[in-house]
Amino acid sequence: DTAVSQTPKYLVTQMGNDKSIKCEQNLGHDTMYWYKQDSKKFLKIMFSYNNKELIINETVPNRFSPKSPDKAHLNLHINSLELGDSAVYFCASSQDRRARGPAATNEKLFFGSGTQLSVL
Amino acid sequence: AQTVTQSQPEMSVQEAETVTLSCTYDTSESDYYLFWYKQPPSRQMILVIRQEAYKQQNATENRFSVNFQKAAKSFSLKISDSQLGDAAMYFCAYRAYSGGGADGLTFGKGTHLIIQP
Numbered sequence: 065d066t067a068v069s070q071t072p073k074y075l076v077t078q079m080g081n082d083k084s085i086k087c088e089q090n091l092g093h094d095t096m097y098w099y100k101q102d103s104k105k106f107l108k109i110m111f112s113y114n115n116k117e118l119i120i121n122e123t124v125p126n127r128f129s130p131k132s133p134d135k136a137h138l139n140l141h142i143n144s145l146e147l148g149d150s151a152v153y154f155c156a157s158s159q160d161r162r163a164r165g166p167a168a169t170n171e172k173l174f175f176g177s178g179t180q181l182s183v184l
Numbered sequence: 185a186q187t188v189t190q191s192q193p194e195m196s197v198q199e200a201e202t203v204t205l206s207c208t209y210d211t212s213e214s215d216y217y218l219f220w221y222k223q224p225p226s227r228q229m230i231l232v233i234r235q236e237a238y239k240q241q242n243a244t245e246n247r248f249s250v251n252f253q254k255a256a257k258s259f260s261l262k263i264s265d266s267q268l269g270d271a272a273m274y275f276c277a278y279r280a281y282s283g284g285g286a287d288g289l290t291f292g293k294g295t296h297l298i299i300q301p
Binding site for chain 2: 097099108112120152154158
C-alpha cells in the first residue's frame, strides 16, 4: 500500500488553465505539506496543514489554494496557470508530536512520488 | 530562519570507493533533527539517515554514516563502498524539535552524486 499518494504523476496544460493535484495519506498522520521543486532541484515548502488547519503559508501567489477536506487529504488547486508554475510538486505528511529514540518516526516526513507540472 | 547549505553541486566517485557529501546549517535552536534524503531519477524522495541533535553519537545505516559536529553546525554524509544504485541527488534537511510540529523540513540545494563504473 502506498503511504502518500498523489495524482496525477504528470500534468501538461496550457497557460491560463485551472488545475488540481490530489494527495492522500494512509499513515494516520495529522500534518500534511506541499513542497515545490524547481528546475534547479531546489525544494521549498509552500504550505503545511495540521488537523485541517493551515499552519504555514510561504510566499506563494494566491493563485495557489490548498484544500484539506479531512486529515488524510490535502489537495492543491492552481488558478490561471503561468509558465513559471512548471515544476515538480511534492505532497508529504508527518505526525506532529515528537518522540525520542531510534524507533521514533514522528519527525520524519513521508513524501509522495511527485507531480510534474508542465505549463505550455 | 534556518538555512541549510550544501556547497558541492556535484560529486563524482568510483564504484566501491568512499565519498563524503558536505552540509552545514544555521539555527538558533538547541534541539533539532537532521536528515539526508536521496532522490534518484525516479523522483521519489527516500530517507537515507537521520540524526537527533541531542545525541552525540553519529548515526549509521549500513554503508551510510554521518559526521555530526554540533558546535560547527556541520552534518556530512559518508557513503562507503559506493554502488551504481547510489547515483542520485542527495539533500540535507533540517527540522526543529520545538513548535507545533507543522514546520516541515528546510532543505539544502542538493548534491548530484555520480558513480563511475
